[in-house]
Amino acid sequence: MIALLTGMAALSANAAEGLAITSPESGDTFAEGAFLLKWEAGDSTDLAAFVVEHARDAEFTDLIVRFEGRDRAHFVSGMARGDHWFRVAALNESGERVAVSEPVQVATSYIAMSTVWTLIAIGSVVLAITVASVVTGHARNKREAVA
Amino acid sequence: MSEIEAMASTVLSPTAGWILVLLFGLIWIGLGVFWGRRAKNLEGFMLAGRNVGLALGAATAMATWVTSNTVMLAPIYALQMGVWGMLAYATGSIGLLLFAPMAMRIRRLMPHGYTAGDFVRIRYGRPAWAVFLVISVLYAMSWMISMGAAAGLLLEALAGIPFIYGMTIILLVCVIYTLVGGLYAVIGTDYIQSLLILIGLVVVGAVVISKVELDAVYTHLSVQQPMLLSVLMPVALIAFFNNMFFGFGEIFHSNVWWSRAFAMRPDAAQPAYTLAALFWMPVPVAAGFVALCAGALGINVIEPNMVGPFVAGNVLGPIGAMVVFVIVFCSLGSSIDSLLAATSDLLTEDFYRKMLRPNATEGHLRRVAGFCIIALGIVTWVTCLVVPPNLANILFISGPLVGSAIWPIIGGLYWKSANGTGAFVAMLAGSACGLLSYYILGWFTGCVVGSAVSLVVMVVAMKLKPSDFDYALLDESEPETEAAS
Numbered sequence: 001m002i003a004l005l006t007g008m009a010a011l012s013a014n015a016a017e018g019l020a021i022t023s024p025e026s027g028d029t030f031a032e033g034a035f036l037l038k039w040e041a042g043d044s045t046d047l048a049a050f051v052v053e054h055a056r057d058a059e060f061t062d063l064i065v066r067f068e069g070r071d072r073a074h075f076v077s078g079m080a081r082g083d084h085w086f087r088v089a090a091l092n093e094s095g096e097r098v099a100v101s102e103p104v105q106v107a108t109s110y111i112a113m114s115t116v117w118t119l120i121a122i123g124s125v126v127l128a129i130t131v132a133s134v135v136t137g138h139a140r141n142k143r144e145a146v147a
Numbered sequence: 148m149s150e151i152e153a154m155a156s157t158v159l160s161p162t163a164g165w166i167l168v169l170l171f172g173l174i175w176i177g178l179g180v181f182w183g184r185r186a187k188n189l190e191g192f193m194l195a196g197r198n199v200g201l202a203l204g205a206a207t208a209m210a211t212w213v214t215s216n217t218v219m220l221a222p223i224y225a226l227q228m229g230v231w232g233m234l235a236y237a238t239g240s241i242g243l244l245l246f247a248p249m250a251m252r253i254r255r256l257m258p259h260g261y262t263a264g265d266f267v268r269i270r271y272g273r274p275a276w277a278v279f280l281v282i283s284v285l286y287a288m289s290w291m292i293s294m295g296a297a298a299g300l301l302l303e304a305l306a307g308i309p310f311i312y313g314m315t316i317i318l319l320v321c322v323i324y325t326l327v328g329g330l331y332a333v334i335g336t337d338y339i340q341s342l343l344i345l346i347g348l349v350v351v352g353a354v355v356i357s358k359v360e361l362d363a364v365y366t367h368l369s370v371q372q373p374m375l376l377s378v379l380m381p382v383a384l385i386a387f388f389n390n391m392f393f394g395f396g397e398i399f400h401s402n403v404w405w406s407r408a409f410a411m412r413p414d415a416a417q418p419a420y421t422l423a424a425l426f427w428m429p430v431p432v433a434a435g436f437v438a439l440c441a442g443a444l445g446i447n448v449i450e451p452n453m454v455g456p457f458v459a460g461n462v463l464g465p466i467g468a469m470v471v472f473v474i475v476f477c478s479l480g481s482s483i484d485s486l487l488a489a490t491s492d493l494l495t496e497d498f499y500r501k502m503l504r505p506n507a508t509e510g511h512l513r514r515v516a517g518f519c520i521i522a523l524g525i526v527t528w529v530t531c532l533v534v535p536p537n538l539a540n541i542l543f544i545s546g547p548l549v550g551s552a553i554w555p556i557i558g559g560l561y562w563k564s565a566n567g568t569g570a571f572v573a574m575l576a577g578s579a580c581g582l583l584s585y586y587i588l589g590w591f592t593g594c595v596v597g598s599a600v601s602l603v604v605m606v607v608a609m610k611l612k613p614s615d616f617d618y619a620l621l622d623e624s625e626p627e628t629e630a631a632s
Binding site for chain 2: 031032033034036054064066067069071073074075077078079080081110111112113115116119120122123124125126127129130131133134135136137138140141145
C-alpha cells in the first residue's frame with residue numbers, strides 16, 4: 001500500500017514537472033484581446049482534467065475559472081484592456097489539484113480610441129456618400145428609363 | 148489526436164460524412180447536367196440566356212453570399228468582437244441592398260454586356276481596365292482558395308474526412324457541373340442549395356434558441372469575456388465599417404455579381420438582389436449567436452474556425468450534425484461554382500476574347516471557358532495544398548484592393564464626369580494605402596482606408612478633368628465572332 005501511494009505521489013510529481021503553458025509566452029501583448037492558450041502535461045495518464053484560471057493580478061485574487069476539462073487548449077477572447085495572468089491546474093480522478101503550471105502574464109492593448117474615432121468618422125462620411133450616390137443615381141436612372 | 152480532431156470527434160461519423168458527400172456530390176452533378184442541357188450557346192453557358200427570373204435570381208444571389216466564410220468567419224467575428232462583430236458581419240447584406248439598384252442600371256445600360264471588365268474597359272479605357280482585372284482576379288482567387296481550404300477544414304472537423312479528400316471532392320464536383328452546365332447549372336443548383344441552407348438554418352436556430360438560456364449566455368459573457376458585450380470595443384467598432392466596405396467592394400466589383408445582373412431579366416435584377424439581402428442578413432447573426440453561446444453551454448472552443456458548426460452539432464445531436472453538414476456542403480458548393488463560372492467568364496471575355504482573339508468563334512470561346520474552369524479548379528487545388536489554410540488572412544488581404552474598386556464602379560455607373568485617369572489612380576492609391584493600413588494599424592482598417600482614399604482620388608480627378616461620358620457607348624452590340632457555331 002505504501003509502495004502504491006509512493007508511486008502515485010511520484011506520478012503527481014511528474015505531472016507537476018511536466019505541466020506548463022506553451023502558448024502564449026509571458027509578456028505577449030494582444031491587440032484584439034484574443035489568443036489560443038495551450039498547455040502540455042508530459043506523458044502523465046493519471047490526470048483527469050485541467051482547470052484554466054484567469055486573474056487580473058499575479059496573486060490570482062478574484063480568479064475566474066475559464067475552462068475545466070480534458071482538452072489541452074482553450075481559446076481566450078473578449079479580454080478587457082490591461083494585464084492578465086493565466087495558469088493551468090491539473091486534477092486527478094478525485095478532483096484534487098496535483099499540479100499547477102507557472103503563470104503567464106499577457107496584456108491586451110487595443111488600438112487607441114483616438115484612432116478608432118478617426119476611422120469611424122472617415123467610415124461614416126464614406127458610407128453616407130456611398131448611400132447618397134447610389135440613391136440619387138438610382139432616382140436619376142429611373143427618370144432616364146421612363147424618358 | 149489533434150486538437151481539431153478532438154473537438155470534432157462527436158459531431159458526425161466519417162461514414163455518415165462520406166455518404167453525405169457522395170450523395171450530394173452526385174445530386175449536384177446530376178442536376179448540373181440536367182439544367183446544363185439548356186446551355187446551347189455561349190450566352191446560355193455564360194449568362195443562362197439572360198432570362199433568369201426573380202425566384203432563381205434571389206436564390207442564387209443569397210446562396211452565393213452564404214459562403215463557408217459565413218459559417219466559419221461570422222462565428223469568429225462574434226467570438227473575438229462580440230455583439231458588434233456579429234453585426235459587422237451582417238453588414239454584408241447592405242452591399243447586396245445597394246447593389247440591387249446598381250444591377251438594375253447595369254442591366255439597362257449594358258443589355259449585351261458579359262462581364263464587369265467590359266464595363267470598366269468601355270467606361271474608363273485600358274489602363275484602368277488592366278488594374279481592375281488584376282484586382283478582380285486576385286480577389287476571385289483568394290475567395291476561391293479560402294473556399295477550397297474551408298471545404299477541407301470543415302469536412303475534416305465535422306466528419307473526420309481528411310483535408311485533401313474533402314477539398315478535392317468539393318472542388319471536383321463543382322468543376323464538373325459548372326463545366327457541363329455553365330451558369331444554368333450554377334443557378335439551378337444554387338436554388339436547391341439556398342432552400343436547403345434556409346431550411347437548415349431555421350431548424351438549427353430554433354433548436355439552439357430552445358436549448359439555450361439567454362440569461363446564462365449573458366452572465367457567462369459578462370464575467371469571462373466582458374469586452375464582447377462592450378459598446379466601445381475598439382476593434383469591433385472599426386471592423387463594423389471595415390467589413391461593410393469589404394462587402395461593398397466585393398459585391399460592387401466582382402463579376403460573380405455582375406454576371407448575375409446580366410443573367411437576370413431586367414425587371415428581376417433589383418428585387419432579386421433586395422430579397423437576397425433580406426434573406427441573407429439573419430444568417431451571420433445566427434452563426435455568430437451560436438458561437439457566443441459556446442461558453443454558456445460548457446463547450447470549450449479550441450479552433451475558432453469551427454466553433455459555429457461544432458456548437459450546433461453538439462447541441463443538436465447526430466441529426467443536427469447532419470443538418471449542419473448539409474448546410475456547410477451547400478454553402479461551399481454554391482460559392483465555389485459561382486466563382487468558377489464568373490471568373491472563367493472574366494478570363495474568357497476580358498483576357499482571351501478582348502486581348503487575344505477578338506474574332507474567336509462561339510464554339511471556340513466555349514471551349515476556352517471550359518478550359519478556364521478546369522484551370523481555376525487545378526490552381527485552387529494546388530494552392531490549397533501548398534498554402535497553410537488561414538482563411539481570414541487569405542481573404543482579408545484582398546480587402547484593401549476590392550475596397551479601392553468601390554468608387555470606380557459607383558462613379559462609373561452614376562457620374563458622367565468620372566474619368567479613366569481618376570479610376571486608374573484611385574484603384575492603385577486606394578490599394579496601396581489600404582494595404583499599408585492593413586499592416587500598420589491592423590487587418591480591420593484596410594478597407595476603410597482603401598475606400599476613403601479611392602473616393603478622394605476619384606472626386607479630385609473628376610474636378611480637375613471632368614469627362615462627359617456617353618452612356619450609350621456601354622450598349623455594345625453582340626460581340627463579333629467569325630461565325631456562330
